[in-house]
Amino acid sequence: MSSFVRPAATGQAQTAAVLAPDHFTPVSTHLAIAPLVSVVIPAMNEAENLPHVFATLPSWIHEVVLVDGNSTDDTVRVARELRPDVRIVAQTGKGKGDALIAGFTACTGEIIVMVDADGSADGSEIVSYVSALVAGADFAKGSRFANGGGTDDMTPIRKLGNRVLCAAVNAKFGARYTDLCYGYNAFWRHCLDKITLDCTGFEVETLMNIRVVTAGLKVQEIPSHEYVRIHGASNLRAVRDGLRVLKVILKEKNERRAARREGAR
Structure with a gap:
């Protein structure tokens, strides 16, 4: 799996804009048109971090x-000052998985992008994610270890743990990931119907990575x-988090094995 951005050919942007539905919006020279994009x-x-993230x-x-x-x-107040049209969802449960699920449910766009609030992700990369989806991908997964x-x-122990867990997912589920424990992802909204999420913690990202495959x-x-x-x-x-991710991997593998056995009866 690798990244690509499909530039618009000469005259392509103008033609696409004429043919596109009203809900398609000009994006950039990298991408002539794009569906509505929601960022969660x-x-x-x-x-303190939101001004950097929103910028x-x-x-x-x-x-x-x-x-x-x-x-x-003042997280909510700052968010509203930075972007008056921001949609605020009050989380009723606990955990990152619970928060993401609540956010996904509130989205109205065709494409959903997951961005952390700590300033670790560069929002300008979103165009590459959207480009990959428009070009045919269902799920665009960020990777810190793909070329570029x-x-x-990332500490050495986290890097080692990520590599081991990534290798386990690749071996057990036939994936080809270069990075597992990274939450900067984007996907078409309809994917949620195929990857029912039932995980409330940090490991929700691993669960998504497994279930899309x-x-x-x-x-x-x-x-x-x-x-x-x-x-x-x-x-x-x-x-702690590595063990939680490993638990999800083993649980998904066991459930998949059980489903195959049930289907063989």
Whole structure:
């Protein structure tokens, strides 16, 4: 899996704009038209980081859905000041998975992009994700280890753990990922019907990566650069979260094996 951006040929942008439905919007020289794009940002006490996150988002996105995890700072106020049309979703449960599911449900766009609120993701990369989806992919998965990607915020132990877990998913599910534990992804909204999400924690990203493959969806990796969190401390814990991811991998493998046995009866 590799990244690609399909530039518009001479005259193509004008022709496409004439033929496109009204809900298609001009994006950039990289992509003549694009469906409505929703950006989901789970956030809890990220008021200091939101100005940096919002500043990198493309002007052509349809909506920003911020899922507030009961913040005790000014996260919601800052979000509304930065983008008056932001959609605020109050999270009623706990965990990143719960927040993302709530955000996905609130989205109205055809394409959904997942962006962290800590400033580690560059919103200007969204055009590459959208381009891959418009060109035929169902799920555009960010990778820090694909050619052109990188990371400024990964310890050796996290890098090793990610590599081992990624190899396990590739071996057990026939995937070809170069990066597993990275949450900068985008997908067509209809994919949610095929990858029912029932995970409330951080490991929801791994669950999505597994289920898009087992559902037979077309996956395209997008080189992405991860930056250091700008303000605050991360909640990630390498060993704890690694074990949770491993548990999801084993659970999905066991359930898939059981389903095959049931189907063979």
